[in-house]
Each structure stands twice: as structure tokens, then as C-alpha cells.
Amino acid sequence: MKKFTTHNIHEIMNYLQKNLEQSEEVKIEVLNPDYGFELFAGEQVQLDELYTYHSYKAWNDLSELLFCKLLTPEISSKYTVILTFKKVNKNSSFHNNSYTSNYEKYGEDSLFFRINKNEEPSFLYYYKQALKNAKIENKINILNLGINKADEFALISELLDEKEINSKQFVGIDFSKSAINHAKKRFPYDNFNFYCHDINDLKSLNLKKADLLISIGTLQSSTLNFKKLFMDLFQNYLEENGSLILGFPNCRWHGSEMIYGAKAANYSFSEQSVLYKDVYFCKKYLQQKKYRVTLTGKNYLFLTATSIKK
Known part of the structure; x- marks a missing residue:
């Protein structure tokens, strides 16, 4: 599992796409979106370290684009959560x-x-x-x-x-x-x-x-x-x-x-x-x-x- 702090969404998307080619689900650790409620996507916030903000809506949009379901986030630390992207069965349609x-x-x-x-x-x-x-x-x-x-x-x-x-x-x-x-x-x-x-x-x-x-x-x-x-x-x-x-x-x-x-x-x-x-x-x-x-x-x-x- 990889932790993302100041990485942009392009870097994160590339990581997920690459790993989803070899696995049914991928976990990443990111800033808990609750700590950036008034921020726009890509804005940065200084907490225990510097983070780039993305909302749950952004994560859910990314999940859909990658043909995944976004599972319930897990609290990882005071400021971060673990997101799990699980592939949907594209052949079951x-x-x-x-x-x-x-x-x-x-x-x-x-x-x-x-x-x-x-x-x-x-x-x-x-x-x-x-x-x-x-x-x-x-x-x-x-x-x-x-x-x-x-x-x-x-x-x-x-x-x-x-x-x-x-x-x-x-x-x-x-x-x-x-x-x-x-x-x-x-x-x-x-x-x-x-x-x-x-x-x-x-x-x-x-x-x-x-x-x-x-x-x-x-x-x-x-x-x-x-x-x-x-x-x-x-x-x-x-x-x-x-x-x-x-x-x-x-x-x-x-x-x-x-x-x-x-x-x-x-x-x-x-x-x-x-x-x-x-x-x-x-x-x-x-x-x-x-x-x-x-x-x-x-x-x-x-x-x-x-x-x-x-």
C-alpha cells in the first residue's frame, strides 16, 4: 500500500491503473477529506505534514472511471484514511x-x-x-x-x-x-x-x-x-x-x-x-x-x- 501526500491526481490515477491491471483491488493512504472541507481539489493543507486535498466525490469519480467500487474508508491515522478500489466485473453485464x-x-x-x-x-x-x-x-x-x-x-x-x-x-x-x-x-x-x-x-x-x-x-x-x-x-x-x-x-x-x-x-x-x-x-x-x-x-x-x- 502506498501513501500519497502532495501527489497530484494524475500520479495517483497512473498508480491505480497500473496496479489494477494485476490485482482485483488496490489500497492507498490519503488525506482524510474531512480535513479539507472548504478546499478545492488540488489545494494543499499543512497538518502533521503537507497534503494535497481531494474530496470523497473526487475519489468516487475516480473509482467509477477505473470501473471500481470505492469501499468504506478505514481510518489510518489522525489525518489519513485508507481507500480501497475494488474492480467491478465488467463481463457481468x-x-x-x-x-x-x-x-x-x-x-x-x-x-x-x-x-x-x-x-x-x-x-x-x-x-x-x-x-x-x-x-x-x-x-x-x-x-x-x-x-x-x-x-x-x-x-x-x-x-x-x-x-x-x-x-x-x-x-x-x-x-x-x-x-x-x-x-x-x-x-x-x-x-x-x-x-x-x-x-x-x-x-x-x-x-x-x-x-x-x-x-x-x-x-x-x-x-x-x-x-x-x-x-x-x-x-x-x-x-x-x-x-x-x-x-x-x-x-x-x-x-x-x-x-x-x-x-x-x-x-x-x-x-x-x-x-x-x-x-x-x-x-x-x-x-x-x-x-x-x-x-x-x-x-x-x-x-x-x-x-x-x-
Whole structure:
């Protein structure tokens, strides 16, 4: 284990990268961040010796960039702590899973099904903000494409009271039969309807137009023609002056960790051109239709569109 005092973050990063190539976890001794609460990263403080300051947020960011989990710090001395960087299993990811049936890649027995995005603060905060911006309390017919086990409806149920929930109609669609069966058991109410169905063939469901359309992490699927589907949804499944919430993944899952940054095919690192191209297309299209469009978020970019037609 190496102790770092006045070393900069570049030196520390190089040390960790080199040692993580040969070990599943690496420990380092550094200044306890509690002793530099008002300092900026890289500023120095004189205690028993001279130290360069980094916050726990900086250490956690570094851990994520190195595909590690930062374990609970251990007190080493009056002014220092031991940080443990433990590698996540990059091969254990739902992105890599293969199923005989693609319909169950995201089903009840998959790694994806274990993910609860509502428990990830960087998702929850911005999704909740998007629902408020869309005035969820005023919406009556809510359609969610790619609903999986209905986590998006779960948060809506927490935000509204029972009377408000009962006044609305919820429709969720997903191509995973086991996920839809789970959602039906989770919300066994007359005003919640779930369909195991291909989003490419919505016409056969004869759906009523929604005044709020939600789709998070679904429309960018390689099995869908993104632009064509998006325009079809707006024109045929959204009421006049209805609102949209679209969630664009800007992350990947490695083991149980949500790692920031979208990754395009044929790239070994995060490359976000396709992500921003799709986001910009939707934003420009909706603005032409007289919608106010906001973009928020981090690991998921939330595009919220509300009508400004008079």
C-alpha cells in the first residue's frame, strides 16, 4: 500500500491503473477529506505534514472511471484514511447477456430485471423533475413504452395521492412476457393495463391517444427505427398539446454499477455522438411543433416536452 501526500491526481490515477491491471483491488493512504472541507481539489493543507486535498466525490469519480467500487474508508491515522478500489466485473453485464429468445433479454430472470433505477439518485432526481415539469398531476392517460417491471409507474404512485392515481389511466407496453406479468401483479388495478407487445406494431393494439407519453431507454434499441418511430408516436399516439418524457441512456452497467457515459458500437470507451444526435433530432422536431423542450440529467438525459401552443 502506498501513501500519497502532495501527489497530484494524475500520479495517483497512473498508480491505480497500473496496479489494477494485476490485482482485483488496490489500497492507498490519503488525506482524510474531512480535513479539507472548504478546499478545492488540488489545494494543499499543512497538518502533521503537507497534503494535497481531494474530496470523497473526487475519489468516487475516480473509482467509477477505473470501473471500481470505492469501499468504506478505514481510518489510518489522525489525518489519513485508507481507500480501497475494488474492480467491478465488467463481463457481468446485461449488455453482454445472450438469450435464446431476445424477448426475455430483459425478463424476470435477467440481470437487467434486478436493476431498480429509482434507487439510483442520479436517475430518480431528474425523472422526478421531468414528471413535475410535465405536470403529472394534470395528466389523465399515461402511456409508457418499454415499461419492463413498471418502476416508472411506481414513482408516479409515490408522487400522487390515491384519488389522483385512481383518476388516471396507465398503459405500459413491453416485449418481455415475464416482465409484463410482474408489472400486472405489482399494479393489479382496473386503471393499470399492461401489454406484452412489439412496439413496432402498436397499431394492432388500437390504443387511445395519451396526454403523457413516457419512454426511458427503449427507443434507441437496435431493433427500432428511431426517427421513424419517434415521429409516428408523436403524430398518432399523443393527444393535441400532450407532453413527452424521453430518457436517453448515457451510461452502461458493469456488474451492479451504473457507469457514466454512453458507449457506441466499435468503441472501447464512452463515445456519445449518436446519443446527442438523437436528442437533438427530437428537440428540433418538437420545437417546430411548438413545444418547449428541456434537457436535464446525467447518467440518463431526460428530454421533457410540453406544448406552448395558444
